[in-house]
Amino acid sequence: LEGFDNAEEPVEQIDETEAEISLLKRRREKAKKFRLFPGLETEDVAEDEAGETKYTDTTDIDTDTEKTRVQPDFSESVTETDSADDAAFAATDGAPDEEFDRAVANDRKKAKKEAAPITVLREFYGPKDGRAVYDIFLTEKRGSTVRLIVFAVLTAAAVFASLSVRLFGDFTLFNGNASVYSAVNLVFLVLTVLLSLKELKTAVTGLFAGRITAETGLFSALVFALVQVGVSYAFPEKLTVVPLYTAVALFVYALYFAGKKRKLKNDICNFETVAQNFDRFYTVGKIENTETAFEIGRGLLLGDPDVRYAKRISFPSHFVEISKRNDRASGIYALALPAATVAAGVIGAITCFTSGDVFTGVSAMCAVAIAGLPMSATLVTAASMRAVNRRLLREGALTASYDAATEVTAANAVVLDAAELFDAANCRLRGMKMYHKMRVDEALLYTAAMTIQSGGTLSAVFDGVILHKREMLPQVESLAYEERLGCSGWIYNQRVLVGNRDLLLKHNVDAPTREEEQRFRKDGCEVIYLAVEGKIAALFVVEYAANERLCGYLQDLEKYGISILVRTADPNITEGLVEQYFSLPHNLVKIISPVAGQMFRALTEEPPQPADCGVLHNGRITAFLRAFLSAFVLEEKTKLAQILLYIGVGLSITLLAVLSFFTALTQAGAFEILVFELLWTAISVLVPNAKKV
Numbered sequence: 001l002e003g004f005d006n007a008e009e010p011v012e013q014i015d016e017t018e019a020e021i022s023l024l025k026r027r028r029e030k031a032k033k034f035r036l037f038p039g040l041e042t043e044d045v046a047e048d049e050a051g052e053t054k055y056t057d058t059t060d061i062d063t064d065t066e067k068t069r070v071q072p073d074f075s076e077s078v079t080e081t082d083s084a085d086d087a088a089f090a091a092t093d094g095a096p097d098e099e100f101d102r103a104v105a106n107d108r109k110k111a112k113k114e115a116a117p118i119t120v121l122r123e124f125y126g127p128k129d130g131r132a133v134y135d136i137f138l139t140e141k142r143g144s145t146v147r148l149i150v151f152a153v154l155t156a157a158a159v160f161a162s163l164s165v166r167l168f169g170d171f172t173l174f175n176g177n178a179s180v181y182s183a184v185n186l187v188f189l190v191l192t193v194l195l196s197l198k199e200l201k202t203a204v205t206g207l208f209a210g211r212i213t214a215e216t217g218l219f220s221a222l223v224f225a226l227v228q229v230g231v232s233y234a235f236p237e238k239l240t241v242v243p244l245y246t247a248v249a250l251f252v253y254a255l256y257f258a259g260k261k262r263k264l265k266n267d268i269c270n271f272e273t274v275a276q277n278f279d280r281f282y283t284v285g286k287i288e289n290t291e292t293a294f295e296i297g298r299g300l301l302l303g304d305p306d307v308r309y310a311k312r313i314s315f316p317s318h319f320v321e322i323s324k325r326n327d328r329a330s331g332i333y334a335l336a337l338p339a340a341t342v343a344a345g346v347i348g349a350i351t352c353f354t355s356g357d358v359f360t361g362v363s364a365m366c367a368v369a370i371a372g373l374p375m376s377a378t379l380v381t382a383a384s385m386r387a388v389n390r391r392l393l394r395e396g397a398l399t400a401s402y403d404a405a406t407e408v409t410a411a412n413a414v415v416l417d418a419a420e421l422f423d424a425a426n427c428r429l430r431g432m433k434m435y436h437k438m439r440v441d442e443a444l445l446y447t448a449a450m451t452i453q454s455g456g457t458l459s460a461v462f463d464g465v466i467l468h469k470r471e472m473l474p475q476v477e478s479l480a481y482e483e484r485l486g487c488s489g490w491i492y493n494q495r496v497l498v499g500n501r502d503l504l505l506k507h508n509v510d511a512p513t514r515e516e517e518q519r520f521r522k523d524g525c526e527v528i529y530l531a532v533e534g535k536i537a538a539l540f541v542v543e544y545a546a547n548e549r550l551c552g553y554l555q556d557l558e559k560y561g562i563s564i565l566v567r568t569a570d571p572n573i574t575e576g577l578v579e580q581y582f583s584l585p586h587n588l589v590k591i592i593s594p595v596a597g598q599m600f601r602a603l604t605e606e607p608p609q610p611a612d613c614g615v616l617h618n619g620r621i622t623a624f625l626r627a628f629l630s631a632f633v634l635e636e637k638t639k640l641a642q643i644l645l646y647i648g649v650g651l652s653i654t655l656l657a658v659l660s661f662f663t664a665l666t667q668a669g670a671f672e673i674l675v676f677e678l679l680w681t682a683i684s685v686l687v688p689n690a691k692k693v
Helices: 016-033 084-091 097-114 127-168 178-195 197-208 214-232 246-276 290-296 319-324 329-355 358-371 377-394 402-408 440-454 459-465 501-506 514-518 548-559 575-581 594-604 621-663 670-689
Strands: 282-286 307-317 413-417 428-434 477-482 486-491 494-499 526-532 535-543 563-567 589-591 609-612 615-617
Touching: 127 178, 127 246, 127 670, 178 197, 178 214, 178 246, 197 214, 214 246, 214 329, 214 358, 214 377, 246 319, 246 358, 246 377, 246 670, 282 621, 290 594, 307 594, 307 621, 329 358, 329 377, 329 621, 358 621, 358 670, 377 621, 377 670, 402 615, 402 621, 413 594, 413 621, 428 440, 428 459, 440 459, 440 477, 440 486, 440 494, 440 526, 440 535, 477 594, 494 501, 501 526, 548 563, 548 621, 563 575, 563 594, 575 589, 615 621, 621 670
Parallel strands: 307 413, 307 609, 413 563, 563 589
Antiparallel strands: 282 307, 282 615, 428 535, 477 486, 486 494, 494 526, 526 535
């Protein structure tokens, strides 16, 4: 075949950053030369005697053509969705090329600093990727487990070596040679390097990008441990008095891989649920349209309403990527590591001065730099996430990442359907009364058709009355819900009303007196009327039953400052009734308007689209509310864990400073430090997880 024997032309290799800078420069030049009216001559702003003013833009005149140049103001046109490069271009419009290039470079550096690189070996796009992704997760978990065991053994060996020197007062177990003792510790650290090359590479790469992560803490612990071991060769006589802190550095690695193992266990459990139900998920969706959110949240006095609802999605995208970016430990290290390092330098210098010994000062610096790390941060954050998801998965829900939970906590209102708030199995039709010789079967069919099509709270009740045979229902035309009154529509060219007494009066239908109506309102029952062609046809006595499983969830919403918006087509469902049935405080519930109700139903009926894997659930209201509240609980757990970790860092630094200044580290052995760190790790893990979802 012709053409297949031709050699491929070489592909031009270009630098992406330079290409984008060049493109932006060309855009800027085009913007400068842009003219809205090329033939418009320059005129001065003048005001005639009649008081009329002519306006001409003379801010930028082309002296060659004497034509007005209309130049767009990019500094005010940059939206939130503009890229960093476009923002840099807008900020430097009209500036010299050097300043423009510098702004773009700064944005590039900032982007690199904020986004840690991750490696996604296989993303989940559907069932065909399920086994491969699962195997990758499982392999990573096994690797973390193996390294956890190895570092636990190395830590125990290093502690034993340190205790033997301290108890015997010599190097009997090391052939009586201090250099052998130092060499053994050096071997432990070399093994650490070999077992964690990937993490150390990540740490070094991050340091060059100006980024501090949990891996940076590993690198820091290793460096300071190597410094102390290296200096110990020059002061062998001090090793019987001043301990080596290799065991503490190894313990940092053991806790790190314990946290990674816990995190991967959470990812695997989440993935099993996602892989099995990937096409049946809902998310805690935000009403993006500002006008729709404002209309639905009208009456709540919210300046910027952030309203959430159960949004159907077709596929949870980027599960693997989002799971790998799920890291809060790095933020903790970013604050604690620099502080611990500075404190280590200061304490080391003071100790060197007070003790008059260089090795003691170096050891104090290394001890503070290692023990002052929030070494259990990875384990604590992973344990909090796992504790939340363990309970969510039982409800068919999950939280994929901390970022997704944080995004949900920005909400200030949630919109629910009244039909989901009440227990359909326990709502009952207690009785009825016919008027004007209305047939019972016709009254039931008319009322069932109106309530079912409107999606009211009594839909399930009347659906049960007709034995779920909806094909026998008459067609309802022009159905409309009148706020706090009921529904009106047309059946067989007859005007049909289903609602309360005020609805009948509004449409000039003779209604029973309030005294007569009150006789049916007993034992918490309510009444609803049917009117056909301007005459009352039937009165139904109905009983509502709250979904008791929702009471605790709805009450928790009030604690987090979330207003409850309810859509209903049932006039009996009012703010007071909902607050009464669910024991809610006054003014927490708001019944939305019919227009807002139509908007909400339109949102729930939109065709599902793929969405990033975030806070997911199976669509049931219990799962939705539990997933929604779990975001707030997870934030509480995280904040409490961060406080405990920072307190632990402060205590470690303070205690080591005291022991360095007053005992020259003779009472600050590796064993004592590990006991303290184990105790504080247990506190940091258990205390936040006492909070249940």
